[in-house]
Amino acid sequence: MIIHHLSDKLLMAYSAGTLPEAFSLAVAAHVELCDECRARLASFDAVGGAVLNATEPASVPLSGGALTATLARIKSTAPVARSRPARISDAVLPEALAKYVGGGTEAIKWRSIGNGVRQAILPTSGTATARLLYIPAGMAVPDHGHQGLELTMVLQGAFADDDDRFARGDIEIADDAVEHQPVAEAGADCICLAVTEAPLKFRDLLPRLAQPFLRI
Amino acid sequence: MKPKDGTRWVFLLQKIAEKRDTEAFAELFGHFAPRVKAFLMKSGADHALAEECTQDVMVTVWSKAAQFDPSRASAATWIFTIARNRRIDMLRRDRRPEPEDLFWGPEEEPDQLDVLALQQESDQLGAAIAGLPDKQRIMIERAYFGELSHSEIAEETGLPLGTIKSRIRLALDRLRHNLS
Numbered sequence: 550m551i552i553h554h555l556s557d558k559l560l561m562a563y564s565a566g567t568l569p570e571a572f573s574l575a576v577a578a579h580v581e582l583c584d585e586c587r588a589r590l591a592s593f594d595a596v597g598g599a600v601l602n603a604t605e606p607a608s609v610p611l612s613g614g615a616l617t618a619t620l621a622r623i624k625s626t627a628p629v630a631r632s633r634p635a636r637i638s639d640a641v642l643p644e645a646l647a648k649y650v651g652g653g654t655e656a657i658k659w660r661s662i663g664n665g666v667r668q669a670i671l672p673t674s675g676t677a678t679a680r681l682l683y684i685p686a687g688m689a690v691p692d693h694g695h696q697g698l699e700l701t702m703v704l705q706g707a708f709a710d711d712d713d714r715f716a717r718g719d720i721e722i723a724d725d726a727v728e729h730q731p732v733a734e735a736g737a738d739c740i741c742l743a744v745t746e747a748p749l750k751f752r753d754l755l756p757r758l759a760q761p762f763l764r765i
Numbered sequence: 766m767k768p769k770d771g772t773r774w775v776f777l778l779q780k781i782a783e784k785r786d787t788e789a790f791a792e793l794f795g796h797f798a799p800r801v802k803a804f805l806m807k808s809g810a811d812h813a814l815a816e817e818c819t820q821d822v823m824v825t826v827w828s829k830a831a832q833f834d835p836s837r838a839s840a841a842t843w844i845f846t847i848a849r850n851r852r853i854d855m856l857r858r859d860r861r862p863e864p865e866d867l868f869w870g871p872e873e874e875p876d877q878l879d880v881l882a883l884q885q886e887s888d889q890l891g892a893a894i895a896g897l898p899d900k901q902r903i904m905i906e907r908a909y910f911g912e913l914s915h916s917e918i919a920e921e922t923g924l925p926l927g928t929i930k931s932r933i934r935l936a937l938d939r940l941r942h943n944l945s
């Protein structure tokens with residue numbers, strides 16, 4: 550049962566299409582596992598529909614031949630049937646994430662960052678970074694930056710800090726102000742998706758990530 | 766101009782999906798294509814690019830009409846998502862990760878009462894947004910035209926989304942139930 554959900558701001562920005570790719574990935578992954586946020590997202594899409602519907606037709610109208618040209622194009626366009634798209638079907642990774650990994654969990658290209666913790670950077674564009682983290686049960690979740698907005702979503706296992714517990718599907722939304730040191734629970738090793746606002750700097754990454762195993 | 770009742774657009778999309786009806790398409794085009802073009806221009810496209818992308822959006826509407834689920838979205842909402850995705854391609858050349866949709870096969874038909882209720886909720890949401898104080902309404906429009914970043918979007922949107930969300934949730938639950 551998911552108890553930590555996406556914020557309205559994230560859902561609206563995703564619906565409007567303005568979130569950086571790495572954050573969109575976390576939103577898409579959570580929505581796949583959470584029908585409550587799927588419904589909330591659809592309600593924000595409905596706001597977009599209402600905005601579109603209320604938009605005054607362009608002051609520069611469509612060219613006179615636009616309909617004719619489009620009709621000519623659809624004549625040669627085959628309808629897309631309702632059929633199940635190809636799936637990777639991994640027990641841990643939602644499809645949106647599996648596409649970025651290029652397969653299931655076995656296809657993740659882990660790199661050790663010390664103390665049994667591993668990470669895999671996912672290929673997203675621009676201003677934010679998405680990475681998968683593998684944290685052995687009982688280890689601290691690496692500190693991934695605290696620069697701006699930071700999302701951490703659990704895919705396997707669970708982690709907890711003093712106040713909260715996060716299990717599969719739960720998403721933690723943190724910003725600069727939050728100081729915390731969550732620890733992966735005993736039991737299953739924890740796999741999570743972590744997205745940070747700061748662009749990836751290869752040089753800084755390892756030292757910052759290797760530091761924080763204080764609480765074990 | 767008062768927007769037409771949402772059920773009309775649902776009816777036209779179903780005619781397109783089932784019968785490849787070009788007259789239905791032309792009527793839908795007459796309403797939505799100019800709005801899609803205006804939406805794309807407000808999102809930063811110039812006239813020629815907006816015109817070309819509008820055609821792309823309407824061609825997608827034609828080819829994917831069978832995938833439109835009127836128990837979960839109005840036609841305007843569905844067309845908005847297509848236009849938004851086209852805009853992301855057009856302006857940012859970025860990928861957009863999407864949640865995998867719940868698979869509903871050709872044999873599943875949406876419940877007609879769900880459809881009617883959702884279309885009414887969508888019309889009411891449109892009216893509610895039109896009635897918001899200017900400042901709030903303009904913030905929302907700017908967000909959807911792509912002018913605001915995540916951090917610029919207000920924490921409290923003031924949008925009355927509770928009922929439409931509950932409707933969509935019911936339709937999702939029904940779909941999950943039918944699939945299991």
Ligand SMILES: [Zn+2]
Pocket residue numbers: 551553554555579583585586587
């Ligand atoms: Zn959720």
